[in-house]
Amino acid sequence: MPDTPYDALYDMPGHLIRRLHQISTAIFTARMAEAGIDLTSVQFAALKTVRENPGIDQATLAGLIAYDRVTIGGVVDRLVTKGLVSREVHPRDRRARVLELSPDGQTLLDRALPVAGLVQEDIVGALPAEDREPFVALLRRATEAANDSSRAPLVARKTEMIE
Template sequence: MFDLGNMPGHLIRRYHQAAVAIFHREVAQFGYDLTPVQFAALDRVQESPGIDQITLAGLIAYDRTTITGVVDRLVQKGWLERSISVRDRRARVLHLTDEGKQVLTVIRPAVKKAQRVMLHGLSEVEADQFVRLLKKATERVNELSRAPLKPET
Protein backbone atom coordinates (compact mmCIF):
# COMPACT_ATOMS: atom_id res chain seq x y z
CA MET A 1 0.00 0.00 0.00
CA PHE A 2 1.30 3.47 -0.93
CA ASP A 3 1.37 6.41 1.44
CA LEU A 4 -0.33 8.94 -0.86
CA GLY A 5 0.29 11.73 1.63
CA ASN A 6 4.03 11.48 0.96
CA MET A 7 3.93 10.98 -2.82
CA PRO A 8 5.04 14.09 -4.74
CA GLY A 9 2.74 13.41 -7.68
CA HIS A 10 -0.33 13.08 -5.46
CA LEU A 11 0.57 16.20 -3.47
CA ILE A 12 1.26 18.21 -6.61
CA ARG A 13 -2.12 17.19 -8.06
CA ARG A 14 -3.90 18.27 -4.87
CA TYR A 15 -1.95 21.54 -4.75
CA HIS A 16 -2.77 22.20 -8.40
CA GLN A 17 -6.48 21.69 -7.70
CA ALA A 18 -6.30 24.23 -4.88
CA ALA A 19 -4.21 26.66 -6.95
CA VAL A 20 -6.73 26.63 -9.81
CA ALA A 21 -9.66 27.10 -7.40
CA ILE A 22 -7.88 30.03 -5.72
CA PHE A 23 -7.08 31.61 -9.09
CA HIS A 24 -10.72 31.31 -10.24
CA ARG A 25 -12.05 32.75 -6.98
CA GLU A 26 -9.77 35.79 -7.06
CA VAL A 27 -10.31 36.56 -10.76
CA ALA A 28 -14.10 36.04 -10.48
CA GLN A 29 -14.22 38.82 -7.88
CA PHE A 30 -13.38 41.18 -10.74
CA GLY A 31 -16.18 39.73 -12.86
CA TYR A 32 -14.05 37.66 -15.24
CA ASP A 33 -14.24 34.03 -16.26
CA LEU A 34 -10.60 33.28 -17.00
CA THR A 35 -8.47 30.19 -16.49
CA PRO A 36 -4.81 30.20 -15.41
CA VAL A 37 -3.81 28.98 -18.90
CA GLN A 38 -5.83 31.75 -20.57
CA PHE A 39 -4.14 34.30 -18.31
CA ALA A 40 -0.71 32.90 -19.17
CA ALA A 41 -1.55 33.11 -22.89
CA LEU A 42 -2.75 36.72 -22.63
CA ASP A 43 0.29 37.68 -20.57
CA ARG A 44 2.75 36.17 -23.06
CA VAL A 45 0.98 37.70 -26.06
CA GLN A 46 1.20 41.08 -24.38
CA GLU A 47 4.92 40.46 -23.78
CA SER A 48 5.48 39.34 -27.41
CA PRO A 49 2.91 40.91 -29.74
CA GLY A 50 2.66 39.05 -33.04
CA ILE A 51 3.76 35.75 -31.51
CA ASP A 52 2.58 32.66 -33.37
CA GLN A 53 0.42 30.02 -31.69
CA ILE A 54 3.11 27.32 -31.71
CA THR A 55 5.66 29.59 -30.02
CA LEU A 56 3.01 30.65 -27.52
CA ALA A 57 2.35 27.00 -26.65
CA GLY A 58 6.06 26.49 -25.93
CA LEU A 59 6.32 29.64 -23.83
CA ILE A 60 3.52 28.57 -21.51
CA ALA A 61 4.33 24.84 -21.62
CA TYR A 62 1.01 23.94 -23.21
CA ASP A 63 0.27 21.22 -25.71
CA ARG A 64 0.54 22.50 -29.30
CA THR A 65 -2.65 20.79 -30.41
CA THR A 66 -4.80 22.19 -27.61
CA ILE A 67 -3.45 25.77 -27.63
CA THR A 68 -5.85 26.39 -30.51
CA GLY A 69 -8.82 25.88 -28.18
CA VAL A 70 -7.37 28.31 -25.64
CA VAL A 71 -6.79 30.90 -28.35
CA ASP A 72 -10.27 30.27 -29.83
CA ARG A 73 -11.90 31.07 -26.48
CA LEU A 74 -9.83 34.23 -26.03
CA VAL A 75 -10.72 35.36 -29.57
CA GLN A 76 -14.42 34.65 -28.87
CA LYS A 77 -14.21 36.76 -25.71
CA GLY A 78 -12.76 39.59 -27.80
CA TRP A 79 -9.46 39.66 -25.93
CA LEU A 80 -7.18 38.35 -28.71
CA GLU A 81 -6.98 38.84 -32.45
CA ARG A 82 -5.59 36.08 -34.65
CA SER A 83 -4.34 36.66 -38.16
CA ILE A 84 -2.25 34.92 -40.79
CA SER A 85 1.47 35.59 -40.51
CA VAL A 86 2.99 37.63 -43.32
CA ARG A 87 6.21 35.58 -42.95
CA ASP A 88 4.62 32.13 -42.95
CA ARG A 89 1.07 31.80 -44.29
CA ARG A 90 0.65 28.54 -42.35
CA ALA A 91 1.21 30.30 -39.01
CA ARG A 92 -1.33 32.30 -37.02
CA VAL A 93 -0.06 35.33 -35.14
CA LEU A 94 -1.67 36.86 -32.10
CA HIS A 95 -2.24 40.34 -30.74
CA LEU A 96 -4.13 41.59 -27.71
CA THR A 97 -7.20 43.68 -28.40
CA ASP A 98 -7.74 46.88 -26.45
CA GLU A 99 -10.25 44.94 -24.35
CA GLY A 100 -7.67 42.20 -23.74
CA LYS A 101 -5.17 44.81 -22.53
CA GLN A 102 -7.83 46.21 -20.20
CA VAL A 103 -8.62 42.73 -18.82
CA LEU A 104 -4.95 42.17 -17.98
CA THR A 105 -4.70 45.56 -16.28
CA VAL A 106 -7.79 44.85 -14.17
CA ILE A 107 -7.01 41.25 -13.16
CA ARG A 108 -3.28 41.46 -12.46
CA PRO A 109 -3.90 42.43 -8.80
CA ALA A 110 -6.20 39.38 -8.46
CA VAL A 111 -3.55 37.11 -9.96
CA LYS A 112 -0.92 38.50 -7.58
CA LYS A 113 -3.26 37.99 -4.63
CA ALA A 114 -3.97 34.42 -5.77
CA GLN A 115 -0.23 33.68 -5.72
CA ARG A 116 0.01 34.97 -2.15
CA VAL A 117 -3.02 32.94 -1.06
CA MET A 118 -1.51 29.80 -2.59
CA LEU A 119 1.48 30.21 -0.25
CA HIS A 120 -0.66 31.25 2.73
CA GLY A 121 0.53 28.58 5.17
CA LEU A 122 4.22 29.30 4.62
CA SER A 123 6.52 31.93 6.10
CA GLU A 124 8.18 34.28 3.63
CA VAL A 125 11.41 32.26 3.83
CA GLU A 126 9.52 28.98 3.36
CA ALA A 127 7.53 30.42 0.43
CA ASP A 128 10.73 31.54 -1.30
CA GLN A 129 12.31 28.14 -0.68
CA PHE A 130 9.19 26.30 -1.88
CA VAL A 131 9.08 28.27 -5.15
CA ARG A 132 12.83 27.88 -5.66
CA LEU A 133 12.64 24.10 -5.16
CA LEU A 134 9.50 23.77 -7.27
CA LYS A 135 11.21 25.66 -10.11
CA LYS A 136 14.30 23.48 -9.78
CA ALA A 137 12.31 20.23 -9.80
CA THR A 138 10.17 21.41 -12.73
CA GLU A 139 13.21 22.44 -14.77
CA ARG A 140 14.82 19.03 -14.18
CA VAL A 141 11.82 17.15 -15.63
CA ASN A 142 10.86 19.70 -18.28
CA GLU A 143 11.93 17.57 -21.23
CA LEU A 144 9.94 14.61 -19.88
CA SER A 145 6.72 16.60 -20.16
CA ARG A 146 4.40 16.13 -23.13
CA ALA A 147 4.40 19.94 -23.33
CA PRO A 148 7.85 21.15 -22.26
CA LEU A 149 8.52 24.83 -21.64
CA LYS A 150 10.40 26.27 -24.61
CA PRO A 151 11.81 29.74 -24.00
CA GLU A 152 11.59 32.14 -26.90
CA THR A 153 14.85 32.35 -28.82
Protein backbone atom coordinates (compact mmCIF):
# COMPACT_ATOMS: atom_id res chain seq x y z
CA MET A 1 0.00 0.00 0.00
CA PRO A 2 1.50 3.38 -0.95
CA ASP A 3 2.34 5.85 1.76
CA THR A 4 -0.18 8.62 2.21
CA PRO A 5 -0.07 11.58 4.57
CA TYR A 6 -2.63 9.68 6.68
CA ASP A 7 -0.80 6.39 7.31
CA ALA A 8 -0.22 7.16 10.98
CA LEU A 9 -3.36 6.83 13.10
CA TYR A 10 -2.60 10.05 14.92
CA ASP A 11 -2.46 11.96 11.63
CA MET A 12 -5.81 10.67 10.34
CA PRO A 13 -8.40 13.47 10.26
CA GLY A 14 -11.20 11.05 11.15
CA HIS A 15 -9.37 9.83 14.23
CA LEU A 16 -8.51 13.36 15.31
CA ILE A 17 -12.11 14.53 14.81
CA ARG A 18 -13.40 11.60 16.87
CA ARG A 19 -10.94 12.42 19.64
CA LEU A 20 -11.82 16.11 19.58
CA HIS A 21 -15.50 15.16 19.81
CA GLN A 22 -14.73 12.99 22.86
CA ILE A 23 -12.82 15.86 24.41
CA SER A 24 -15.49 18.48 23.69
CA THR A 25 -18.21 16.22 25.09
CA ALA A 26 -16.21 15.59 28.26
CA ILE A 27 -15.54 19.30 28.71
CA PHE A 28 -19.21 20.19 28.11
CA THR A 29 -20.39 17.56 30.59
CA ALA A 30 -17.89 18.62 33.24
CA ARG A 31 -18.55 22.36 32.87
CA MET A 32 -22.32 21.92 33.04
CA ALA A 33 -22.01 19.63 36.08
CA GLU A 34 -19.78 22.20 37.81
CA ALA A 35 -22.48 24.82 37.19
CA GLY A 36 -25.20 22.49 38.51
CA ILE A 37 -26.86 22.30 35.09
CA ASP A 38 -28.34 18.99 33.96
CA LEU A 39 -28.08 19.29 30.16
CA THR A 40 -26.39 17.32 27.41
CA SER A 41 -24.86 19.16 24.48
CA VAL A 42 -27.74 18.03 22.24
CA GLN A 43 -30.32 19.21 24.77
CA PHE A 44 -28.50 22.55 24.92
CA ALA A 45 -28.57 22.84 21.11
CA ALA A 46 -32.27 21.98 21.10
CA LEU A 47 -33.12 24.56 23.79
CA LYS A 48 -31.12 27.27 22.03
CA THR A 49 -32.76 26.48 18.70
CA VAL A 50 -36.28 26.40 20.18
CA ARG A 51 -35.65 29.78 21.78
CA GLU A 52 -34.46 31.20 18.46
CA ASN A 53 -37.41 29.63 16.60
CA PRO A 54 -40.52 29.72 18.83
CA GLY A 55 -43.27 27.42 17.62
CA ILE A 56 -40.82 25.22 15.70
CA ASP A 57 -41.87 21.64 14.98
CA GLN A 58 -39.74 18.63 15.95
CA ALA A 59 -38.78 17.71 12.38
CA THR A 60 -37.51 21.22 11.68
CA LEU A 61 -35.65 21.24 15.00
CA ALA A 62 -33.93 17.98 14.02
CA GLY A 63 -32.80 19.51 10.73
CA LEU A 64 -31.56 22.73 12.30
CA ILE A 65 -29.32 20.92 14.77
CA ALA A 66 -28.39 18.08 12.38
CA TYR A 67 -29.94 15.37 14.52
CA ASP A 68 -31.95 12.44 13.21
CA ARG A 69 -35.73 12.74 13.43
CA VAL A 70 -36.26 9.56 15.41
CA THR A 71 -33.77 10.42 18.14
CA ILE A 72 -34.90 14.04 18.45
CA GLY A 73 -38.22 12.75 19.79
CA GLY A 74 -36.43 11.30 22.82
CA VAL A 75 -34.44 14.49 23.32
CA VAL A 76 -37.64 16.55 23.26
CA ASP A 77 -39.36 14.02 25.56
CA ARG A 78 -36.61 14.57 28.15
CA LEU A 79 -36.83 18.36 27.81
CA VAL A 80 -40.61 18.20 28.26
CA THR A 81 -40.22 15.90 31.29
CA LYS A 82 -37.73 18.36 32.81
CA GLY A 83 -40.26 21.16 32.28
CA LEU A 84 -37.94 23.06 29.95
CA VAL A 85 -40.01 22.85 26.76
CA SER A 86 -43.72 22.58 26.04
CA ARG A 87 -44.95 20.47 23.14
CA GLU A 88 -48.42 21.07 21.78
CA VAL A 89 -50.41 19.84 18.82
CA HIS A 90 -50.37 22.47 16.08
CA PRO A 91 -53.80 24.12 15.95
CA ARG A 92 -54.08 23.76 12.15
CA ASP A 93 -52.10 20.57 11.52
CA ARG A 94 -52.85 17.83 14.05
CA ARG A 95 -49.83 15.82 12.83
CA ALA A 96 -47.34 18.52 13.80
CA ARG A 97 -46.07 19.26 17.31
CA VAL A 98 -44.92 22.78 18.06
CA LEU A 99 -42.30 23.51 20.67
CA GLU A 100 -41.92 26.49 22.98
CA LEU A 101 -39.36 27.22 25.64
CA SER A 102 -40.95 27.24 29.11
CA PRO A 103 -40.03 29.92 31.67
CA ASP A 104 -37.85 27.30 33.43
CA GLY A 105 -36.25 26.47 30.07
CA GLN A 106 -35.50 30.15 29.47
CA THR A 107 -33.95 30.49 32.93
CA LEU A 108 -31.82 27.36 32.51
CA LEU A 109 -30.70 28.39 29.03
CA ASP A 110 -29.71 31.83 30.35
CA ARG A 111 -27.54 30.06 32.94
CA ALA A 112 -26.14 27.57 30.40
CA LEU A 113 -25.15 30.03 27.67
CA PRO A 114 -22.12 31.52 29.46
CA VAL A 115 -21.02 28.02 30.49
CA ALA A 116 -21.25 26.88 26.85
CA GLY A 117 -19.09 29.87 25.94
CA LEU A 118 -16.46 28.70 28.42
CA VAL A 119 -16.61 25.23 26.87
CA GLN A 120 -15.78 26.71 23.47
CA GLU A 121 -12.81 28.53 24.98
CA ASP A 122 -11.69 25.31 26.68
CA ILE A 123 -11.82 23.45 23.36
CA VAL A 124 -9.70 25.94 21.43
CA GLY A 125 -7.87 27.49 24.39
CA ALA A 126 -4.67 25.55 23.86
CA LEU A 127 -4.35 26.99 20.34
CA PRO A 128 -2.58 30.29 19.86
CA ALA A 129 -5.14 33.12 19.63
CA GLU A 130 -4.35 33.76 15.96
CA ASP A 131 -5.13 30.10 15.08
CA ARG A 132 -8.57 29.90 16.72
CA GLU A 133 -10.66 31.73 14.13
CA PRO A 134 -9.03 29.98 11.13
CA PHE A 135 -9.44 26.62 12.91
CA VAL A 136 -13.18 27.20 13.41
CA ALA A 137 -13.51 28.44 9.81
CA LEU A 138 -11.85 25.25 8.53
CA LEU A 139 -14.09 23.10 10.72
CA ARG A 140 -17.14 24.91 9.33
CA ARG A 141 -15.93 24.49 5.72
CA ALA A 142 -15.20 20.79 6.19
CA THR A 143 -18.55 20.21 7.90
CA GLU A 144 -20.50 22.10 5.26
CA ALA A 145 -18.68 20.32 2.43
CA ALA A 146 -19.52 16.89 3.88
CA ASN A 147 -23.05 17.74 5.06
CA ASP A 148 -24.79 15.57 2.46
CA SER A 149 -22.80 12.54 3.62
CA SER A 150 -24.35 12.69 7.09
CA ARG A 151 -27.13 10.41 8.31
CA ALA A 152 -28.63 13.59 9.78
CA PRO A 153 -27.58 16.50 7.57
CA LEU A 154 -28.02 20.06 8.66
CA VAL A 155 -31.14 21.43 6.98
CA ALA A 156 -31.49 25.18 6.59
CA ARG A 157 -34.60 26.66 8.15
CA LYS A 158 -37.51 26.71 5.78
CA THR A 159 -39.21 30.07 5.59
CA GLU A 160 -42.59 28.46 5.06
CA MET A 161 -43.48 26.99 8.42
CA ILE A 162 -46.99 25.81 9.17
CA GLU A 163 -48.98 28.91 9.98
